[in-house]
Amino acid sequence: MSAAIAPIEYALPSELEGSLKALASARRxxxxxxxxxxxxxxxxxxxxxxxxxGACNLFIVDKLGVSQPTASRHLKVLxxxxxxxxxxxxxxTYYRRxxxxxxxLARRIAAI
Amino acid sequence: MSAAIAPIEYALPSELEGSLKALASARRxxxxxxxxxxxxxxxxxxxxxxxxxGACNLFIVDKLGVSQPTASRHLKVLxxxxxxxxxxxxxxTYYRRxxxxxxxLARRIAAI
DNA sequence: TAGCTAGATAGCTACCACGCTATGTGGCGC
DNA sequence: GCGCCACATAGCGTGGTAGCTATCTAGCTA
Numbered sequence: 552m553s554a555a556i557a558p559i560e561y562a563l564p565s566e567l568e569g570s571l572k573a574l575a576s577a578r579r580x581x582x583x584x585x586x587x588x589x590x591x592x593x594x595x596x597x598x599x600x601x602x603x604x605g606a607c608n609l610f611i612v613d614k615l616g617v618s619q620p621t622a623s624r625h626l627k628v629l630x631x632x633x634x635x636x637x638x639x640x641x642x643x644t645y646y647r648r649x650x651x652x653x654x655x656l657a658r659r660i661a662a663i
Numbered sequence: 664m665s666a667a668i669a670p671i672e673y674a675l676p677s678e679l680e681g682s683l684k685a686l687a688s689a690r691r692x693x694x695x696x697x698x699x700x701x702x703x704x705x706x707x708x709x710x711x712x713x714x715x716x717g718a719c720n721l722f723i724v725d726k727l728g729v730s731q732p733t734a735s736r737h738l739k740v741l742x743x744x745x746x747x748x749x750x751x752x753x754x755x756t757y758y759r760r761x762x763x764x765x766x767x768l769a770r771r772i773a774a775i
Numbered sequence: 776t777a778g779c780t781a782g783a784t785a786g787c788t789a790c791c792a793c794g795c796t797a798t799g800t801g802g803c804g805c
Numbered sequence: 806g807c808g809c810c811a812c813a814t815a816g817c818g819t820g821g822t823a824g825c826t827a828t829c830t831a832g833c834t835a
Contacts, residue, residue, distance in 0.1 A: 571687035577680045661769035
């Protein structure tokens with residue numbers, strides 16, 4: 552050892568890149584689309600206002616047509632990217648769009 | 664055989680998804696950034712107006728700091744997504760941004 | 776407190792993207 | 806016409822992501 556330390560020639564992973572990766576999935580785009588109008592896309596739910604808290608996890612899993620863990624991971628990616636907001640209530644989790652964050656991202660992409 | 668044919672539960676790959684995948688890479692974001700102002704980011708080139716035709720492939724390869732085939736693939740992804748336009752001239756290839764396409768994509772993302 | 780159910784985690788497979796080196800190919804220029 | 810140079814293609818290794826089943830955990834309800 553040890554020769555020179557390799558310079559970081561690398562493009563550093565930006566937050567923008569992360570957000571784009573979160574968006575670059577048909578499943579996740581679909582979820583965001585549904586969440587635009589939860590009342591139209593999901594069955595009526597008893598505990599948790601669709602508009603205030605969002606759609607129930609179970610409905611999303613069901614409508615996505617994938618297994619529960621797979622849907623869960625997609626939702627986690629969206630939450631981690633702060634594109635959607637999760638709310639726990641009683642025994643369920645509800646998801647809604649983070650409109651502020653989505654708008655901010657749209658602005659950043661417009662400046663690409 | 665043969666049971667029922669599985670229904671397409673799948674979210675179909677959209678063009679939007681494809682564009683987002685093309686964009687969701689630090690290297691490619693970097694290239695688009697550089698191409699905003701080729702004169703500022705690349706050495707002066709003799710054959711091919713940086714503003715009209717874009718930056719010479721060789722400069723991009725060099726500045727990216729990856730091998731020629733790797734850079735070539737990144738550029739191909741951008742061209743295939745129509746985010747940049749390639750021009751062949753003499754023996755070289757020049758790349759420039761497709762501003763119309765980029766703006767259109769930004770609009771679509773704003774409506775996500 | 777006990778049981779049940781929503782959701783997360785673990786662990787697997789398959790696939791795709793990114794990096795590389797080696798090699799083709801096609802068009803300029805001498 | 807020949808050689809050379811710019812760029813593409815082939816092929817390989819690796820890491821990350823999406824899908825699955827099985828299982829764990831936490832918190833609601835009775």
